[in-house]
Amino acid sequence: MASIASLRHVSIGQYIAMGSVVHRLDPRGKLICFGLLIIATVAATTYTSNVLLLAAVLGLVLLARLPVGYLLSTVKPAVPVILILALMQLLFYGGSADAALLTLSWGPIHIVVGRDAVRMVVTSLLRFLDLLFLTSLLTNTTTHGELTRGLESVLSPLNALHLPGHELAMIGAIALRFVPILGEQMESILMARESRGVGTGGSSRWRVVRNAQQVAALIVPLFVDAYRRSEEMMLAMQARCYRGGRGRTHLLESAWRLSDALALGLTVLLVASVLALQHLPFH
Amino acid sequence: MSETVVRVAGLRHAYMVGTPMETAALRGAELTVSRGEIAALVGPDGAGKSTLLRFLNALLRPARMGQVTVLGSDAAAPSLDVAALRRRVGLVFQYPHHQLFERYVGDDVAYGARQLGLSAPEVRERVAWAMAAVGLDLDAFKDRATFSLSGGEMRRAALAGVLAMKPELLLLDEATTGLDPGGRSELHTLLRRLRDLEGMTVVLASNDMDEVAELADSVTVLQGGRTVAAGPVRDVFYSADGLQAVGLTQPSTVGIVGALRERGFALPGEPLTLAEVEEGIWRALPA
Amino acid sequence: MEPDLIRVVDAHYTYDADSDRPIPALRGVSLQVRRGERLAIIGRNGSGKSTLAKCLNGLLLPTQGDALVKGMSTRDAEAAQRIRATVGLVLQNPDNQFVATTVEEEAAFGPENLGIPRAELRARVDAALRQTGLWQQRDRNLQHLSAGEKARLAVAGMLAMQPECLVLDESTAMLDPGARRELLDVVRALHAKGLTVVSITHFMAEAAEAERVIALDGGRIALEGTPREVFAQEAVLDRLGLGLPAAAGIARGLRRRGWTGPESILHTDELVLALAPAEARPT
Numbered sequence: 001m002a003s004i005a006s007l008r009h010v011s012i013g014q015y016i017a018m019g020s021v022v023h024r025l026d027p028r029g030k031l032i033c034f035g036l037l038i039i040a041t042v043a044a045t046t047y048t049s050n051v052l053l054l055a056a057v058l059g060l061v062l063l064a065r066l067p068v069g070y071l072l073s074t075v076k077p078a079v080p081v082i083l084i085l086a087l088m089q090l091l092f093y094g095g096s097a098d099a100a101l102l103t104l105s106w107g108p109i110h111i112v113v114g115r116d117a118v119r120m121v122v123t124s125l126l127r128f129l130d131l132l133f134l135t136s137l138l139t140n141t142t143t144h145g146e147l148t149r150g151l152e153s154v155l156s157p158l159n160a161l162h163l164p165g166h167e168l169a170m171i172g173a174i175a176l177r178f179v180p181i182l183g184e185q186m187e188s189i190l191m192a193r194e195s196r197g198v199g200t201g202g203s204s205r206w207r208v209v210r211n212a213q214q215v216a217a218l219i220v221p222l223f224v225d226a227y228r229r230s231e232e233m234m235l236a237m238q239a240r241c242y243r244g245g246r247g248r249t250h251l252l253e254s255a256w257r258l259s260d261a262l263a264l265g266l267t268v269l270l271v272a273s274v275l276a277l278q279h280l281p282f283h
Numbered sequence: 284m285s286e287t288v289v290r291v292a293g294l295r296h297a298y299m300v301g302t303p304m305e306t307a308a309l310r311g312a313e314l315t316v317s318r319g320e321i322a323a324l325v326g327p328d329g330a331g332k333s334t335l336l337r338f339l340n341a342l343l344r345p346a347r348m349g350q351v352t353v354l355g356s357d358a359a360a361p362s363l364d365v366a367a368l369r370r371r372v373g374l375v376f377q378y379p380h381h382q383l384f385e386r387y388v389g390d391d392v393a394y395g396a397r398q399l400g401l402s403a404p405e406v407r408e409r410v411a412w413a414m415a416a417v418g419l420d421l422d423a424f425k426d427r428a429t430f431s432l433s434g435g436e437m438r439r440a441a442l443a444g445v446l447a448m449k450p451e452l453l454l455l456d457e458a459t460t461g462l463d464p465g466g467r468s469e470l471h472t473l474l475r476r477l478r479d480l481e482g483m484t485v486v487l488a489s490n491d492m493d494e495v496a497e498l499a500d501s502v503t504v505l506q507g508g509r510t511v512a513a514g515p516v517r518d519v520f521y522s523a524d525g526l527q528a529v530g531l532t533q534p535s536t537v538g539i540v541g542a543l544r545e546r547g548f549a550l551p552g553e554p555l556t557l558a559e560v561e562e563g564i565w566r567a568l569p570a
Numbered sequence: 571m572e573p574d575l576i577r578v579v580d581a582h583y584t585y586d587a588d589s590d591r592p593i594p595a596l597r598g599v600s601l602q603v604r605r606g607e608r609l610a611i612i613g614r615n616g617s618g619k620s621t622l623a624k625c626l627n628g629l630l631l632p633t634q635g636d637a638l639v640k641g642m643s644t645r646d647a648e649a650a651q652r653i654r655a656t657v658g659l660v661l662q663n664p665d666n667q668f669v670a671t672t673v674e675e676e677a678a679f680g681p682e683n684l685g686i687p688r689a690e691l692r693a694r695v696d697a698a699l700r701q702t703g704l705w706q707q708r709d710r711n712l713q714h715l716s717a718g719e720k721a722r723l724a725v726a727g728m729l730a731m732q733p734e735c736l737v738l739d740e741s742t743a744m745l746d747p748g749a750r751r752e753l754l755d756v757v758r759a760l761h762a763k764g765l766t767v768v769s770i771t772h773f774m775a776e777a778a779e780a781e782r783v784i785a786l787d788g789g790r791i792a793l794e795g796t797p798r799e800v801f802a803q804e805a806v807l808d809r810l811g812l813g814l815p816a817a818a819g820i821a822r823g824l825r826r827r828g829w830t831g832p833e834s835i836l837h838t839d840e841l842v843l844a845l846a847p848a849e850a851r852p853t
Contacts, residue, residue: 145675177668192382232667237669241655241680251688329717531747561824
């Protein structure tokens with residue numbers, strides 16, 4: 001059965017056909033825009049730049065008709081970890097004492113929660129969301145075939161330098177394809193173990209630890225499975241005369257249109273604005 | 284009157300609820316299994332067989348609609364002691380490499396038995412019995428690495444791991460798909476022995492109608508997540524609005540009987556196995 | 571023109587030949603596959619069927635002996651592409667063979683590797699999809715196909731390379747009876763048009779449809795001949811762990827009891843005719 005509960009949590013790599021404007025853009029353009037926006041995300045450390053960026057990204061997600069709630073639900077399992085990390089950053093980032101918002105001390109323990117720390121935490125959370133949405137935007141609106149072709153195109157300058165541009169693109173494409181397959185595999189293994197009494201009994205207090213143990217114990221079987229599948233895939237590709245990118249033709253090709261140039265232009269504008277906001281005197 | 288070991292009524296289930304990829308898997312499935320029988324669950328790919336089996340050992344719990352009662356326990360009740368149920372119900376998955384997780388075969392087969400809290404000598408005994416039952420030599424295989432086994436050996440090891448728990452109810456999810464004729468008949472012999480000597484109740488999900496005709500006592504037919512036919516094997520395979528009406532294949536034996544009757548060859552009764560058809564033809568031949 | 575499309579000469583193959591646990595899979599197999607014929611290879615698990623299949627298109631090279639396709643040795647590296655475009659091998663698990671996202675992209679993968687120009691790519695993909703009944707679904711995400719459709723897509727992927735021979739390695743093993751029938755219908759139609767077909771199968775009824783059957787046991791050929799000849803060897807088949815098609819099995823049982831019906835019954839209609847030669851009385 002192709003769809004299982006855990007796939008709900010894996011939105012990366014799954015093409016969701018919505019027929020929006022974003023879906024129809026040339027994959028090469030999308031990849032370049034994606035790269036630019038990631039740079040913007042990494043560079044944005046102030047409040048204003050992040051607000052602009054997140055607003056723009058959310059706007060794109062809505063334009064692509066992707067279900068925001070569904071995308072957010074994929075990070076639900078990670079929320080506890082994120083909260084713990086955020087708390088630790090708040091408490092231990094330090095920063096200059098005169099920019100302190102809050103100071104706590106019990107005897108020898110002296111904790112300073114500074115303005116900088118708060119800014120760091122808030123912008124980090126916003127940027128995390130950006131990353132999530134941007135990745136979804138790319139992979140949920142572009143088929144693997146388009147992504148491969150796009151990647152190949154974008155990486156083709158590497159071919160001129162005798163670096164394996166096409167092969168890298170192919171590796172990326174197959175890795176993406178395998179994400180849901182391995183997700184399914186993981187689910188099956190977990191279910192088989194549960195059926196024999198793993199993970200039941202014992203107090204629920206230790207459930208988090210046990211879950212972590214279970215996931216760690218999955219690594220070997222998943223690896224073996226992935227290895228076997230990839231062996232078979234390699235044979236199958238050879239049987240179909242695959243020999244790398246040399247001399248390959250393509251059934252489908254994307255045409256660069258006005259909308260693509262427009263999208264690229266707007267992205268550059270957005271990134272420039274975000275970076276500009278970084279350097280304003282107030283944050 | 285035999286005790287009812289499994290009762291499923293009006294069961295509905297959907298995967299990935301609340302996402303754009305929501306799919307209904309069960310739309311009102313029914314299943315009744317009596318103690319000590321081999322019950323077959325048939326239907327085309329995607330009909331919901333695997334899903335239904337997973338409700339029987341509480342991997343999935345009834346959320347939407349429907350009633351699932353297994354070995355007297357209500358699987359929908361929040362107070363269900365899941366661990367206790369899983370000690371009595373064993374599920375063998377379709378792909379053995381999903382099931383094996385210990386490094387060595389012996390450990391893997393022993394795993395379930397250890398979970399039952401048995402003493403070390405008892406566990407050893409169970410492992411020996413289970414491996415003998417599936418035809419894996421104990422000494423040769425107990426120290427082999429699980430991932431070094433061949434496909435067929437893995438299948439046996441996975442089955443042994445579940446048998447070592449001596450479950451009252453044994454669920455097999457397409458355990459024979461992909462087996463060669465020899466392997467299949469060995470498994471059939473084993474299942475009959477488990478039913479007759481150990482009193483196990485078996486629910487076998489299969490899409491091989493010949494296998495069902497040879498082995499099963501009762502059959503439930505799923506299609507599109509619904510139960511479209513159920514009852515003793517003979518009744519279901521020979522009924523007027525039988526399998527062909529829902530577009531499913533018949534066992535070859537039933538097909539042969541039908542073809543003979545169409546030509547006027549008077550073959551009485553409702554023979555299902557090859558042996559029964561042969562016997563019936565022999566008796567019906569003019570002396 | 572050579573009548574033999576494929577010739578295997580005393581092939582041996584050992585897995586892990588240099589390890590401390592070598593596994594001999596083929597121990598001297600010699601066979602010919604004639605142009606246009608339909609050949610079935612049967613044998614229990616571990617008898618060497620899959621290994622043999624992979625030797626037929628050069629995916630595996632015999633550790634001893636040779637395999638030739640149209641006179642070209644599979645050992646000849648220069649000929650590898652041509653050999654694999656001539657003999658198309660379809661492996662058992664379609665999920666592990668697919669590289670693309672949509673049905674038509676997947677079918678195009680093989681000929682793309684051969685550098686076929688775009689216009690002809692389109693023609694080949696369309697033809698292959700029509701022959702396998704998948705043309706209506708050419709835009710669909712292949713993850714959403716049923717098992718039977720995936721099996722047919724794997725065949726379409728090979729057909730698009732326009733091979734002269736199709737080798738199916740237990741392609742029907744994991745399918746339900748309906749999907750199996752559909753796939754066999756496709757194979758039958760292709761064979762009728764002149765395609766050479768080699769089926770590796772567990773299903774005796776499927777083997778009974780072939781023109782010639784070869785039974786393997788422990789890496790050697792144990793039986794060879796027409797289905798009638800092979801399935802008449804009940805004792806040998808028993809020893810090989812193989813069965814008979816249902817009608818043949820019943821006929822064997824009846825003859826043991828003293829029935830004097832014809833010797834080599836294979837199919838249901840033959841059994842019926844032998845038992846009820848007269849036309850049915852109107853009921």
